[in-house]
Amino acid sequence: MADSTRAIVGAGAAVASARVFSLVCAAVQLPLLTNLLTPAEYSLVAVAIALSTYFSLVAAEPNILAFQRFPGERSDRRNYRYALTRTSLLLAGVGVVTVGVALGFGQWKIALAIVGWGCGIAVSRLVSTAWLMWAEPWRYSINLMLATGVRTAGLVVLIVVGTDGVIALAAAGMASAIAALVLSPKVLGVRALAQAPWPWRFGVHLAVASLAVTVLTNSALVMLPAFVSNSDVGRFAAMTQVATLTCGAVLGLALTVAYPALRRLWDADEVDATIARLDWLTEACLVTALAAIAVFTVGDYWVIHVVIGPGYVDGAIIPALTISTAFASMGQLSGWFHQFRFEAALVGRRTWASAIVGVVATAIGAWAYGTTGAAVGVALGFLTYYLVLRWRTPISTGMTAVACLVFVIAVVAAALPSAIVSLVVGLAAAVLAVGLGAHLAWRIRAQRS
Numbered sequence: 001m002a003d004s005t006r007a008i009v010g011a012g013a014a015v016a017s018a019r020v021f022s023l024v025c026a027a028v029q030l031p032l033l034t035n036l037l038t039p040a041e042y043s044l045v046a047v048a049i050a051l052s053t054y055f056s057l058v059a060a061e062p063n064i065l066a067f068q069r070f071p072g073e074r075s076d077r078r079n080y081r082y083a084l085t086r087t088s089l090l091l092a093g094v095g096v097v098t099v100g101v102a103l104g105f106g107q108w109k110i111a112l113a114i115v116g117w118g119c120g121i122a123v124s125r126l127v128s129t130a131w132l133m134w135a136e137p138w139r140y141s142i143n144l145m146l147a148t149g150v151r152t153a154g155l156v157v158l159i160v161v162g163t164d165g166v167i168a169l170a171a172a173g174m175a176s177a178i179a180a181l182v183l184s185p186k187v188l189g190v191r192a193l194a195q196a197p198w199p200w201r202f203g204v205h206l207a208v209a210s211l212a213v214t215v216l217t218n219s220a221l222v223m224l225p226a227f228v229s230n231s232d233v234g235r236f237a238a239m240t241q242v243a244t245l246t247c248g249a250v251l252g253l254a255l256t257v258a259y260p261a262l263r264r265l266w267d268a269d270e271v272d273a274t275i276a277r278l279d280w281l282t283e284a285c286l287v288t289a290l291a292a293i294a295v296f297t298v299g300d301y302w303v304i305h306v307v308i309g310p311g312y313v314d315g316a317i318i319p320a321l322t323i324s325t326a327f328a329s330m331g332q333l334s335g336w337f338h339q340f341r342f343e344a345a346l347v348g349r350r351t352w353a354s355a356i357v358g359v360v361a362t363a364i365g366a367w368a369y370g371t372t373g374a375a376v377g378v379a380l381g382f383l384t385y386y387l388v389l390r391w392r393t394p395i396s397t398g399m400t401a402v403a404c405l406v407f408v409i410a411v412v413a414a415a416l417p418s419a420i421v422s423l424v425v426g427l428a429a430a431v432l433a434v435g436l437g438a439h440l441a442w443r444i445r446a447q448r449s
Helices: 002-036 039-059 061-069 078-104 108-133 137-160 165-182 200-226 230-267 271-296 302-307 318-340 344-390 399-415 419-448
Strands: none
Touching: 002 039, 002 137, 002 230, 039 061, 039 078, 039 108, 039 165, 039 200, 061 078, 061 108, 061 200, 078 108, 108 137, 108 165, 108 230, 137 165, 200 230, 200 318, 200 344, 230 271, 230 318, 230 344, 271 302, 271 318, 271 399, 271 419, 318 344, 318 399, 344 399, 399 419
């Protein structure tokens, strides 16, 4: 037990250090770029960075997600060699097509930026995933920090010396890919596999699900400008960042650390033990989000006012956006159960169904009630994501009613914005957090005794 605890703490520290370093790089990069570039130039860089995520999803995510499920052993790197080779070929092929198509429209520069930055993200993600799946969390952390540092420093330095913003983006992205490969597990001399280590559809279905979650996450910010002012969109974006960088960051860290151990436990035929841990993590997601809401509502969102600039705080929507991060993590945990059972197609179908519900709800909410309706629509979308992926699984059956209750609390906070309502919401969240936390502790103790 002591060795297991030390391993978890060590992995958590490694993953946390990489996350903190990424946040620091983002905090440095944003003010520098906005001061070095004009708004028009910066908008091109921002658009290229956003689109590079979709490039990476299409070209690299199928093999990365499949490798994450079938990493093999560190001593036998044939699965990694296969994933690295396939990912490299797809990045090159999709990259050439992207630049070629853009060339016909005279947009080759931004296409080059999308491809270069996307390659950097994809390669560093694959290499770091290999180290994490092989229980080498500090190598995972070092690889991510090196790639992120090279990407950030390269972009800023190139722009300082006068390089065009999108060209600098392409060069910095490719430099980070090379840096990640320097720390990559060595594959020279590793014998190639006679056949694919996983069905090609497996990774594609998981990538399709990942794309659906991305669409659900970004839909509100894409649609809101059609219904509300730029100031309202800015407030919504700021509140989304607050939820993502607090509750979302904590849950993301926990799930990143938990996945390799859960996969190994399942593959060792410890199915009941795996389901028990998925149960615990699902309940912990709600405890974390409720605790965050309780803290945020103190003094009518005083904590957020201290951190965020004047005019950005919208207390009515922060509970809905915060609980959305919990529902997203809970859905991901239920998705792992299906993934472990090789039901990737089911994950893809159900995730897209929930994404459609969320996008429609967000659009209707934004049209009818502006940012308040959009926030509730996002929360409903992620609640649906959790419910449809949890359906017909043995995971946390008792949490469904609690999740719906928490959603109702978030809707009340959005519909009736006032200091009194925020106080009541905060007290309700605190009581639920303490009660669920005590229940979770009792469950863990009972199942381990």
